Amino acid sequence: MDLLFIADPLESFKIKKDSTLAMMRVAQEAGHQLWFCQSRNLLWKDNLVVADCQSLLIKPSSKSWFDLGEVQSKALNSFSAVQMRTDPPFDIEYLNSTWLLSAAKIQGAKVFNDPTAVRNHSEKLSITEFPELIPPTLVTRELSAVEEFHRAHTDIVIKPLDGMGGMGVFRVGPDGLNLASIVETLGENGARTLMAQRFLPEIAQGDKRVLLIGGEVVPFALARIPQGKEIRGNLAAGGKGVAMPLSAEEKRIAQKLAPILNQRGLFLVGLDLIGGYLTEINVTSPTCFVEITDQSSFDVPQFWLKALERTLS
The missing domain is CATH 3.30.470.20 (ATP-grasp fold, B domain)
Incomplete structure (x- = not known):
């Protein structure tokens, strides 16, 4: 199989623990051909979604662990599978990439994860579809709503909807110290939506x-x-x-x-x-x-x- 990986620059990989690299290694060991590009290398060109991509060979050396071939322009529907592995945040350019990938899927490309499903599943908000499985949760831009939620649960966590890796996660205990300041800062004075949840010890x-x-x-x-x-x-x-x-x-x-x-x-x-x-x-x-x-x-x-x-x- 020809497998295209759309990912962050290879030089940025943490080679001892990178999951995308682990996927690449096992696929290569099984005899599959690897290809690589970044999301910026996706194009709509001549009525096709194509990638300016390179063949990829994973090497055993940790110092120089990959070789890349010459850049080739290949239609996404020519690959056996396309793996979208670009790290969040899910910003406007990530969204643009999913739209291009959706167009490629219409043309027959097999994309993992499905780009429409990725757009429809906010990594924070999608839990609200399963309310029986989640802790007490509030989603709001209003400070007053967060203050009411804090009074009800006394110990809470507040986080932005587009954070990753624990970025921007704050705990506010029973004393409510800095609650308003945290909400105003994270929420940019009501411009951004936040999630609050009861703190789970x-x-x-x-x-x-x-x-x-x-x-x-x-x-x-x-x-x-x-x-x-x-x-x-x-x-x-x-x-x-x-x-x-x-x-x-x-x-x-x-x-x-x-x-x-x-x-x-x-x-x-x-x-x-x-x-x-x-x-x-x-x-x-x-x-x-x-x-x-x-x-x-x-x-x-x-x-x-x-x-x-x-x-x-």
Whole structure:
């Protein structure tokens, strides 16, 4: 198969733990041809969606781990599959890329995740479709609504809808210290919508990343455990990643959502769970493949490749 990966610059990859690189390695080892481009290299040209892309060879050396061929202009529908792995934030240019990918899909390209489904699933807001699974949650631009929510729940977390890696996440305790200032700053004085949730003390045991691939559940989660006085478990915020088997409650939630999301074209999903509550549904470029594989008996990249091959067969 010819597999196109649309991703961030290869030089930016953290080669010891990058999930996209893990996908590339296992696909190459299985004999598939790899191609690479950035989202900026997508074009509508001569009535086709094309990519100015390069063939990609992954090498064993960590110092010089890839070779790229000459730039070629190839229609997206000429690839066996297109993997959209550009990291968030989901800004206007990410949105433009999904529109081009939707046009490519109309022309017969097989895009993972489905670009329409990605647009329809805000990684923060999509949890509201499953209110029985989420903690008490408020979405608003109004300071007064956040203040009322804080009075009701006393200990809350506030975050922007377009954050990633724990960026912009604040906890406001019972004293309400700096609540108005946090809301005004994060919300740019009412210009941006925020999410507030009841603080979940179970975060001390980890913010669990649960992977759904091809409608199936990976049986191990990565618990991202806050360190020191930090409340954020995100690895980008210094959290410690510990792989562990899914609890019965985590498995129940994952098995409920996996077929629903896969049927919509969300082939690879990363659920975030804290204390048995669903807090996010990540659909842009879910990670943690390497950490789970290294710390458990489960080979996530192989599981992903086999699911992809089944889907394309």
